[in-house]
Amino acid sequence: MLKHPPVVKETDLPLLVDLYELAMAQAYWSEGMNENGVFSLFFRTLPENRNFVLACGQQHVAHIIESLAFTDEHIKRLESLGRFQPRFLDWLREFRFSGSVHAIAEGTPVFPQEPLLEVEGPVAEVQLLESLVMNYVHLESVLASKAVRLIFAAQGRPVVDFGMRRTHGMDAAHRGVRAYRFAGLAGTSNVLAGLDFNMPVYGTMAHSFVQACTGEMEAFRTYARLYPGTTLLVDTYDTRSAVARIIDWLQEEPEVRIGGIRLDSGDLASDAAECRRMLDEAGLGDVKIMASGGLDEYKIATLVSDNAPIDGFGVGTAIGASNDEPALELAFKLTEYADLPRMKNSPGKQSFPGRKQVYRRLDPNGRLAQDVVAGRDEVFDGEPLLKPVMKRGLIIEGAIPTLDSQVDDAKRALDALPSQFRSLEPAYENPVVISDFLRALQRDTLAKVRG
Amino acid sequence: MLKHPPVVKETDLPLLVDLYELAMAQAYWSEGMNENGVFSLFFRTLPENRNFVLACGQQHVAHIIESLAFTDEHIKRLESLGRFQPRFLDWLREFRFSGSVHAIAEGTPVFPQEPLLEVEGPVAEVQLLESLVMNYVHLESVLASKAVRLIFAAQGRPVVDFGMRRTHGMDAAHRGVRAYRFAGLAGTSNVLAGLDFNMPVYGTMAHSFVQACTGEMEAFRTYARLYPGTTLLVDTYDTRSAVARIIDWLQEEPEVRIGGIRLDSGDLASDAAECRRMLDEAGLGDVKIMASGGLDEYKIATLVSDNAPIDGFGVGTAIGASNDEPALELAFKLTEYADLPRMKNSPGKQSFPGRKQVYRRLDPNGRLAQDVVAGRDEVFDGEPLLKPVMKRGLIIEGAIPTLDSQVDDAKRALDALPSQFRSLEPAYENPVVISDFLRALQRDTLAKVRG
Numbered sequence: 001m002l003k004h005p006p007v008v009k010e011t012d013l014p015l016l017v018d019l020y021e022l023a024m025a026q027a028y029w030s031e032g033m034n035e036n037g038v039f040s041l042f043f044r045t046l047p048e049n050r051n052f053v054l055a056c057g058q059q060h061v062a063h064i065i066e067s068l069a070f071t072d073e074h075i076k077r078l079e080s081l082g083r084f085q086p087r088f089l090d091w092l093r094e095f096r097f098s099g100s101v102h103a104i105a106e107g108t109p110v111f112p113q114e115p116l117l118e119v120e121g122p123v124a125e126v127q128l129l130e131s132l133v134m135n136y137v138h139l140e141s142v143l144a145s146k147a148v149r150l151i152f153a154a155q156g157r158p159v160v161d162f163g164m165r166r167t168h169g170m171d172a173a174h175r176g177v178r179a180y181r182f183a184g185l186a187g188t189s190n191v192l193a194g195l196d197f198n199m200p201v202y203g204t205m206a207h208s209f210v211q212a213c214t215g216e217m218e219a220f221r222t223y224a225r226l227y228p229g230t231t232l233l234v235d236t237y238d239t240r241s242a243v244a245r246i247i248d249w250l251q252e253e254p255e256v257r258i259g260g261i262r263l264d265s266g267d268l269a270s271d272a273a274e275c276r277r278m279l280d281e282a283g284l285g286d287v288k289i290m291a292s293g294g295l296d297e298y299k300i301a302t303l304v305s306d307n308a309p310i311d312g313f314g315v316g317t318a319i320g321a322s323n324d325e326p327a328l329e330l331a332f333k334l335t336e337y338a339d340l341p342r343m344k345n346s347p348g349k350q351s352f353p354g355r356k357q358v359y360r361r362l363d364p365n366g367r368l369a370q371d372v373v374a375g376r377d378e379v380f381d382g383e384p385l386l387k388p389v390m391k392r393g394l395i396i397e398g399a400i401p402t403l404d405s406q407v408d409d410a411k412r413a414l415d416a417l418p419s420q421f422r423s424l425e426p427a428y429e430n431p432v433v434i435s436d437f438l439r440a441l442q443r444d445t446l447a448k449v450r451g
Numbered sequence: 452m453l454k455h456p457p458v459v460k461e462t463d464l465p466l467l468v469d470l471y472e473l474a475m476a477q478a479y480w481s482e483g484m485n486e487n488g489v490f491s492l493f494f495r496t497l498p499e500n501r502n503f504v505l506a507c508g509q510q511h512v513a514h515i516i517e518s519l520a521f522t523d524e525h526i527k528r529l530e531s532l533g534r535f536q537p538r539f540l541d542w543l544r545e546f547r548f549s550g551s552v553h554a555i556a557e558g559t560p561v562f563p564q565e566p567l568l569e570v571e572g573p574v575a576e577v578q579l580l581e582s583l584v585m586n587y588v589h590l591e592s593v594l595a596s597k598a599v600r601l602i603f604a605a606q607g608r609p610v611v612d613f614g615m616r617r618t619h620g621m622d623a624a625h626r627g628v629r630a631y632r633f634a635g636l637a638g639t640s641n642v643l644a645g646l647d648f649n650m651p652v653y654g655t656m657a658h659s660f661v662q663a664c665t666g667e668m669e670a671f672r673t674y675a676r677l678y679p680g681t682t683l684l685v686d687t688y689d690t691r692s693a694v695a696r697i698i699d700w701l702q703e704e705p706e707v708r709i710g711g712i713r714l715d716s717g718d719l720a721s722d723a724a725e726c727r728r729m730l731d732e733a734g735l736g737d738v739k740i741m742a743s744g745g746l747d748e749y750k751i752a753t754l755v756s757d758n759a760p761i762d763g764f765g766v767g768t769a770i771g772a773s774n775d776e777p778a779l780e781l782a783f784k785l786t787e788y789a790d791l792p793r794m795k796n797s798p799g800k801q802s803f804p805g806r807k808q809v810y811r812r813l814d815p816n817g818r819l820a821q822d823v824v825a826g827r828d829e830v831f832d833g834e835p836l837l838k839p840v841m842k843r844g845l846i847i848e849g850a851i852p853t854l855d856s857q858v859d860d861a862k863r864a865l866d867a868l869p870s871q872f873r874s875l876e877p878a879y880e881n882p883v884v885i886s887d888f889l890r891a892l893q894r895d896t897l898a899k900v901r902g
Contacts, residue, residue: 008458211795226477
């Protein structure tokens with residue numbers, strides 16, 4: 001037997017914490033530092049090949065925050081580390097988050113320096129949430145921000161997630177699919193995630209089935225009988241001869257219904273063109289051509305701009321691991337404590353102090369014109385993006401919409417992005433303006449910490 | 452309430468399957484194709500900046516395989532997809548893996564085309580394991596293969612995992628730490644994973660604690676009192692003035708014990724040199740200097756070769772997300788069915804058919820000289836790497852060593868790697884030889900499938 005389960009148990013999430021958070025919590029506790037802290041979650045910068053982050057997870061993480069509690073077993077395990085005082089462990093045993101959370105909508109495109117989440121509460125309580133909140137939001141935001149690029153590249157042709165084998169672990173395989181919904185993917189091969197996150201589940205055959213059968217045609221006939229309208233994988237031995245044989249068969253047996261063929265290797269553009277020509281000449285114009293095998297947004301964009309007759313794309317590695325940018329510079333920083341603004345002055349890492357709001361302004365055509373990052377109590381034109389999600393430790397009734405409705409909102413927010421941000425090329429443009437108040441607050445706070 | 456748990460439940464792992472596996476299983480079942488299939492797990496190729504894969508997970512996954520079973524609830528959910536026949540769902544309800552597994556030791560360096568795992572059993576049973584096995588082994592192998600490069604770069608100075616906030620989800624944050632043990636990391640910041648995988652847990656303070664205190668020195672004094680021998684984070688406002696103040700304080704209060712300081716930003720080499728000089732001049736030669744902040748193997752190698760006086764490294768993004776190569780070309784392929792060799796002929800994806808063994812030969816100095824990938828029944832000099840792990844669906848008693856003992860074995864296997872494979876530069880060398888038998892088998896099988 002394994003001494004631990006193969007996946008993290010929900011009940012063990014409180015221990016999924018970086019040790020320094022517990023060390024700091026004990027220090028706050030021992031010093032009687034129990035005033036409110038405000039922590040802000042934001043992306044510091046973006047890599048050149050991301051024009052925005054599609055932020056996901058920042059509302060859902062409230063469910064974890066709300067239920068986080070240490071069990072006696074957890075306390076015993078922490079005791080074994082020999083660093084915690086019995087009375088602090090008692091405090092930990094009683095811990096329930098008692099503060100408030102503001103967050104932007106799931107699936108909102110955000111830019112550097114814009115808070116996606118602000119947590120306020122007794123500083124030790126909020127400190128304990130740091131790594132869990134970051135890990136939770138980072139995963140989905142990274143995967144959604146990659147996946148949406150494939151959607152842009154595909155220009156309306158459906159993109160389906162085949163990435164489970166390449167995602168980093170099972171939590172990522174599962175929750176990634178929720179991220180892909182915000183990005184606009186059409187479906188997933190992943191059964192559990194499709195069922196849990198209400199996304200169509202797709203999948204027909206791998207090469208192994210073709211190989212195990214006595215011949216390729218036997219495999220195809222079996223599938224056509226079991227799954228009318230199925231998609232046949234045609235590249236196991238030789239794509240064009242497979243398609244030629246399928247055509248002969250369908251002409252001999254016109255009652256057989258095949259929905260499509262899938263190309264998974266080789267020169268997709270020329271194979272697709274040739275297969276399309278063969279199928280069309282045989283009067284099989286309704287048999288679709290799907291493509292997969294090492295696709296990313298650039299390859300899809302080329303296929304689309306070359307008018308390759310491909311009706312849909314299956315993508316694995318690129319979206320499963322966000323292979324070009326698997327990590328983004330997400331930060332969770334103390335911006336206020338005991339009603340005073342706080343910031344650090346580390347080179348390249350200065351942030352803006354104080355609790356904040358983001359106002360998103362649209363132009364008359366409904367396109368994003370400017371975001372203003374302001375102090376929480378400032379008022380600007382535009383829609384305030386940060387909305388209350390938790391109060392006194394509890395999720396506010398009705399504050400978190402259903403997933404389907406969140407996905408609809410995300411689509412609208414994506415549609416409002418001007419074309420330069422929807423391009424695969426760097427936008428070299430930043431729609432974010434920092435308010436004068438925040439700039440002055442940063443200047444004053446900096447002067448104080450330097451003094 | 453969330454309709455699903457925030458992390459995948461162990462009991463839901465059977466549904467973490469790609470739909471095509473279930474579709475194929477039903478097809479095998481419906482066609483009475485219940486002969487044994489052999490599936491082989493291997494890396495197709497390696498990116499230029501990986502000289503080998505440190506394979507992890509291929510033995511541990513047997514625990515998942517052994518206990519995999521569909522519940523009535525799972526069957527009901529599958530039924531809702533409308534693609535499965537009631538009698539196939541009955542078969543699925545009775546499913547327990549009944550086959551055998553061969554695997555190489557956890558933490559073995561492997562090269563392209565070397566099987567890490569071979570699963571044999573009724574073909575439908577093995578097919579159902581595909582994505583789960585791949586996901587499980589891919590995660591740890593990707594993270595360990597990156598982490599070991601940092602160990603090579605650090606040349607004996609300890610490297611500690613700070614990556615939880617950047618790993619893709621919680622399963623990766625947790626199981627990644629087991630991978631880091633095989634790679635040789637000295638510790639982790641992650642409490643749950645450290646406790647579960649018996650790795651020292653490290654962590655003292657973040658900038659937030661310094662910011663929340665009235666002044667930096669208040670933060671330092673609190674920590675020195677609560678945690679004698681602690682490491683102080685000195686870059687919140689200005690590294691060198693912080694160190695100057697620490698020196699004044701320690702000279703005034705010589706009874707205070709500080710173990711080290713940590714630099715987390717700025718020019719680590721010059722700050723470390725200057726801090727070391729200041730500390731040494733003050734007679735504080737035993738105060739160590741730790742560095743963190745955007746480190747990867749190349750930065751560490753430069754710091755080490757420049758003799759930067761840094762005693763240990765904390766690494767986040769690089770190892771948490773394996774940021775340069777977050778995905779590797781892992782494949783799980785049918786190589787035999789009904790005692791006949793099987794292979795596909797897709798461009799660039801031809802594999803070797805048949806069940807296999809890998810013989811690792813060492814030179815007289817105990818260094819890896821050559822690996823022979825051979826048929827399972829061939830005999831060559833060297834150590835056979837694939838060993839039986841499961842038989843008739845059950846883990847063989849004693850076949851999977853304890854984690855600590857596996858880690859010791861992994862260290863020996865890494866130590867046996869010649870220097871070109873331990874370099875950060877591409878080795879441009881492949882120690883793998885394919886046996887004549889396998890080459891002939893490939894040729895014959897290819898002729899058959901083409902014919």
